[in-house]
Amino acid sequence: MGSRHHLGLMKTVPLCAAALALPLAAGCSAKSDASATGGKAAKPASLAELAQQTDCSLTGKRKVKDLEQGNCKTSQGRFVLLSFTTDNGMNAWLTEAKPWGGTYLVGARWVAVSQEQTLQSLRKELGGKIVQGDNHGPSHGSGHGAGHG
Template sequence: MGSLFHTPVKTVLLCGAALVLPAAAAGCSGGHGGHGADGAPAAKEATIEQLAERTGCTLTGTRKAAELKQGQCKNGKGRYVLVSFTSDKTRDSWLTEAKPWGGTYLVGPKWVAVATPQILETLRKDVGGRIVKGDDHGGGGGGGGQQHGSGHGS
C-alpha cells in the first residue's frame, strides 16, 4: 500500500481546505448519547448524512474518495463542512495535513466538522466531540493543537 493520501484524494483535501478554511465556512460534527459535565453529548461515530440530520442542516456539494466523504452544510447557526472517514487513523492523518492551514475543527469518532469556533461550540452541544485548533497564523500567542471541551478521544 502506498501513501494514505493518494494524489486525487490529497488534491481534494488540500483544495477543499484552501477554499473552505479562509472563508471560515467549514466543518461540522457528529455524535449523540450520554452527556458530559458541560452538557454536550458524548460523540458517536456517524456519517455526514447522520451529522447533517443531527445538526439540522441541508447537506450540499458532497464528494467522496476512498478514505473519506465530505459535504457542506448550512443551517440557522451558519455554514460548515462535514467530513467522515473510514477510520480514526485516516481522520488523524487528515487533521495532520489540514492543521497547518489553520482553522478550527470539531472532532469525533471517524468524523470532523470545520467552521468558526463559535459555530463549532454550538454544534458541539448537538453532537459532542472535542474542538481542536489548527496552527495560529496570527500575530498573537496561542499555538496550534489546543483542545477544548470534552467528548470522545480517539
Template sequence: MRVQGLLLGAAAVLALAGCGAGGDAKAVPPTATGSLESLAAEVKCRPNMQTDADEIRQALCRTGQGRFVLATFATDRGQREWINDAKDYGGHYLVGRKWVAVGDDGVVESLRGTLGGDVEQGADHHAHGG
C-alpha cells in the same frame, strides 16, 4: 492529490466563515456517531456533497449558526492524517469518532452542543508581522 483538494475546500470554508467569538460553556452531550447524512441531520443541515470516496466523504453544510465542512472517514488513521494536515491552515475542528466538522469558533461550539466531540485548534495565523 486528493488530500490537497480536500484541504483547499476546508480552507475556503474557513475563509468564508471568518473569525468567530467564543460561546458560553454548555454541557457537552455524548459524541455522536453515524454516517455523514445522519450527522448532518442531527444539526439540521442538508449536506452539499463535495467528495464521496471510499476513504472520505466530505460535504459543505450551512445552519443558522454559519457554514462548515463535515467529513466522515473510513479509518481513524485516515481521519487523524487529514486533521493533522488541515491544521496547518488554521481554523477550529470538532472531532468525533471517524468524523470532523470544520468552521469558525462559534459554529464549532454550536455544533458541539448537538454532536458532542472534542474541539481542536489549527495553527494561529493572526499574530504574523511586527
C-alpha cells in the same frame, strides 16, 4: 479569504492521508471524553447522519475511498462536515489540515470545520472536542499567508 481555503485542501488531503495514516496517526486518538468535557459523547456517524443531526441539507458532496465531505449552511452558520471510515484516516487528515489553521470540531471518525462560535453550537448536538489549527497571525512567516484573515 476566511475558511474557504479548507475546501481546496480537502480535495488533496485524502490522497495524502492514505500514505500518512499509519506513521502519523500511531498513538493518536481524537475520541471524545464526555465526562472530562462535560458534554455529549461523540459517536461515529456517516455524513448523512451528521447532516440529519445538524438539520443540514448537504451541498457539494464528495466521496473518496476513506472519507465523505459535504458543505452545510444552517441557522447555526456555515460549516463543512467530514466523515471517515477509520480513526487513522481522520487523524492523518487532521495532521495535514492543522498547519492551514482553522477550528475543528472532532468527534469519533468525523470532523466539522467552521468558526469557533458555530462549532460550539454544533457541539451541543454532536458532542466532540474543539481543536485549533496552527495560528496564522501576521508574524507566522511561512509565506503562504496571503489571503488569511
